[in-house]
Amino acid sequence: MQNSVTPTHCPYCALQCGMNLTPAPDGSVEVTERADFPVNRGALCGKGRTAPEVLSSRVRLTSPLVRSDEGTLVPASWEDALDRIAGALSAVRAEHGPDGVGVFGGGGLTNEKAYTLGKFARVVLGTSQIDYNGRFCMSSAAGAGIKAFGLDRGLPFPLEDIPRTGCVILVGSNPAETMPPSLRYFNELRENGGKLIVVDPRRTRTAEQADLHLAPRPGTDLALALGMLHLVVAEGRVDEEYVRRRTAGWEQARAVAMAHWPEYVERITGVSVPELREAVRMFCEPEAAMVLTARGPEQQSKGTDTVGAWINLCLATGRAGRPLSGYGCLTGQGNGQGGREHGQKADQLPGYRKLDDPAARRHVAEVWGVDPDSLPGPGRSAYELLDALGTDIRALLLMGSNPVVSAPRAAHIEERIRSLDFLAVCDVVLSETAALADVVLPVTQWAEETGTTTNLEGRVLLRRQALTPPEGVRSDLYVLHELAARFGVEKGFPVDPEEVFEELRRASAGGPADYSGITYRRLAEENGVFWPCPAPDEAGSDLAEGEDAVLDAPPADDPAGEAPAGLITAPAVHPGTPRLFLDRFATPDGRARFVPVPHRPSAEEPDEEYPVLLTTGRVVSQYQSGAQTRRVEELNNAAPGPFVELHPRLAARLGAAEGDPVAVVSRRGRAVAPARITTAIRPDTVFMPFHWPGAGRANTLTNPALDPTSRMPEFKVCAVRLEAVASGRVTGD
Structure with missing residues (x-):
């Protein structure tokens, strides 16, 4: 190599x-x-x-670590470390039952790892207590998509369609910093004469590129969408024929929207009526348009309803299931899409099947060679699982996540983690969470292993191994294989990722996220394959009208591939599905569903004690909890630490100058970071990035109030107060 x-x-x-x-x-x-x-x-x-x-071995783990009698982490052999994990998990299961053990995964795990982790939890441990940090990412968009369309895939069309549409409304997304290479699509959109509308309480780098920037008060995106839908109706812009032919439930959704007249919405959101009218005009005048959401509207206690309101706007104007039109979610984590499709989510089985569906249980149990009745039912969602640590859940196996930094109400979650009887962590680096573990296992990284991921378009990709991992480092698949063997399960947990993927194909076959027609060979030869992609024996009836079957190879007596179609006997290969819903939606009757969603306040509104709103997000040079990017000198030089972004008027009332330490206090805790003063944010709002631990940990402040459908915490809005820090020093939590 x-x-x-x-x-x-x-x-x-x-x-x-x-x-x-x-x-x-x-x-x-x-x-x-x-x-x-x-x-x-x-x-x-x-x-x-x-x-x-x-x-580099300078920054990453290269040896297992175990907690010594003196309380420190010390190097150990793989045999000793794995024996300790198996022994501790077995002891907890014996005393507290299978659900006394929890499993927590990550949206950065490959499909093979996510699949195997879910199987390990349910087959080997027998626990229902498994979820993953992707619950904190796009779960509200998933919930809304399933309600409206019957299926969730981040983007139901490829990114290449964006520059060719007429208008894009980008809600709560800042791709200029979160996924910079994607910004070219929006720039090309404008170069082609299309319009870009950005909805964000901050004037971000992305908003600066927009034709129209709407800056609503955090937590009011739902009212904004309803106000735009009201104007669509009032101005006669509803696509009545489309609504009649391809949707259901319009009258109820229409009635809700009509209760949100523009002046009322202006009072709620702070977005003026002329701005609302201009946004509706820009969205409705072209033949095609899109709405794309991200964490802004989704990370709310009403995130599913908020996304649903934007979907309703698309449906009422005929902007879904048509070429160059639709609703999409800009998924955040590397394998956030694939991670939720194959079984590490509390309520799901591989292929995006529901865990409480008897037919789904039978299918997957047959692939796994177990009794369907042996599979546990749905467990707790991510925050609820973390909140139960040390009480119902006494031991935790954690892979690829750092909840000490990334979870809402993070100081409380850190306490829950510390209260565990036993914690085992598989990670690349010694994250803040790994530092609390009883056993830490050093695992391979992206360039040291082969595996598949699924990007935000639903494009399944092959990551190829480029390097040999350092001595002492093993793959997550090896960890699960060895632990399963220690529990007496000798088969079903291979170390070879392609072998795992072959089983994943069978487990996903016939499910909403059907990967059965995808192989490593295809992925090596193509630039990804879009799911659903059923296997050849299923593909004939699934090809969309007008699509040609792709052949594995021409028949031997026709090497040029020129025989008449009736003489070709090679099995057809499904081409994959880059664009969903063009003929029908994934509902029983093929119609999309309007879901009536009235506006309601956030779980925590400002008051006299906490008069300011906090919203959180990312910066361009760091990623998620920063566990990896904070170890890269170039990135740290560009983004060395947390900050509090606030408007000059708010800074003046506080008496804070640029760079002064400012304390941000919520009902859950206190964070301190330097002031960054800018007119790019609303005067009633402050912003903090969430990449850092310690005194500036933004998630010390955030609210774990959960969306009733997605169980998404309300990261994006909570009530805080600001305090000047007289000493000029940033102190601890």
């Missing part, structure tokens, strides 16, 4: 940008452009360019 060029994909966001890796003799790794991959077309952000730096 040395000195050879390996085409692969970035380990960070859900774009999964293509890149080439070339090992150098000095042990470093060179990243070069991979222009053939259509998503990023060679472009990479700073995180992607510097991703190999985390491969």
Whole structure:
């Protein structure tokens, strides 16, 4: 593998940008452009360019660690570490039952790892207590998509469609910082004469590129969408024929929207009536348009309803299930889409099947070779699982997540983690959560292993191994294989990722996220395959009208592939499904569903004690909890630490100057970080990035109030007060 060029994909966001890796003799790794991959077309952000730096043994784990009698983590052998984990989990199961053990996964795990982790939890441990940090990412959009369309896939169309539509409303998304290579699609949209509307309480780098920036008060995106739908009705812009032919439930949704007249919505959101009218005009005048949401509207205690309101706007104007039109979610984590499709989510089985569906249980149990009745039922969602640590759940196996930094009400979650009888963590680096573990296992990274991920378009991709991992490092699949063996399960947990994927194909067959027609060979030869992609024996009836079957190979007596179609006997291969819903939606009758969703306040509104709103988010040079990016010098130089972004008027009332330490206090705790004063934010709102632990940990403040459908915490809005820090020093929590 040395000195050879390996085409692969970035380990960070859900774009999964293509890149080439070339090992150098000095042990470093060179990243070069991979222009053939259509998503990023060679472009990479700073995180992607510097991703190999985390491969260095200087910053990553290279030996198992176990907690000594003195309370410190010390190196240990793999045998000792695995024995300790198996022994501790067995003891907890014996005393507290299977649900005394929890499993927590991550949206960065490959499909193979996510699939195997879910299988391990349910088959080996027998626990229902499994969820993953992707619950904190796009679950509200998933809930709304399933209600409206019968199916959730981040984007139901490829990114290449964005520049060709007439208008895009981007709600609560800042791709200029969160996924910079995608910004070219929005720039090309405007170059082609299309319009970009950005909805964000901050004037972000993305909002600066927009034709229209709407800056609603945090937590009011639902009212904004309802106000726009009201105007669509009042101005006669409803696509009545489309609504009649392709939807159901319009009258109820219409009635709710008509109760949200523009002046009322202006009072709620702070967005003026003229701005509302202009947004409706820009969205409705072109033949095609899109709405794309991200964490802004989704990370709310009413996130599912909020996304549902934007979907209603698309349906009423005929902007869903048509070429160059639709609703989509800009998924955040690298494998956030695939991670929720194959079984590490509390209520799901592989193929995006529901765990409480008897037919789904029978199908997956047959693939796994177990009795369907042996599979546990749905468990707790991510925050509820973390909140139960140390009470009902006494031991936790955690892979690829850092909830000490990333969970809402983080100080409380840290206390719950510390109260566990036993914690085992598999990670690349010694994260803040791993530092609390009884056993830490060093596992392989993206460039050291082969596996598949599914990007925000629903495009299944093959990450290829480019490097040999350091001595002492093993894969997550090896960990699960060895632990299963220690529990007496000798088969069903292979270490080879392709073998796992072959089983995943069978387990997903016939499900909403059907991967059965996808193989490693296809992925190696193609730039990804869009699901659903059923296997050849299922494909004949599933090809969309007008699509041609792709052949594995021409018959032997026709090497040129020119025989008449009736003489070709090679099995058809489903081409994949880049664009969903063009003929029908994934509901029983093929119609999309309007869901009536009235506006309601956030779970926590400002008051005299906490008069300011806090919203959180990311910066361009860090990623998620920062466990990896905070170990890269170039990224730390660009974004060295947390800050509190506030408007000059708010700063003046506080008496704070640029760079002064400011305390932000909520009902859950206190965080301190330097002031960053700017007119790019509303005067009633402050912003903090959430990448750092310690004194500036933004998630110390955030509210764990949960959406009733998605169980998404309300990261994006809570009530706070600001305090000047007289000492000029940033102190601890």
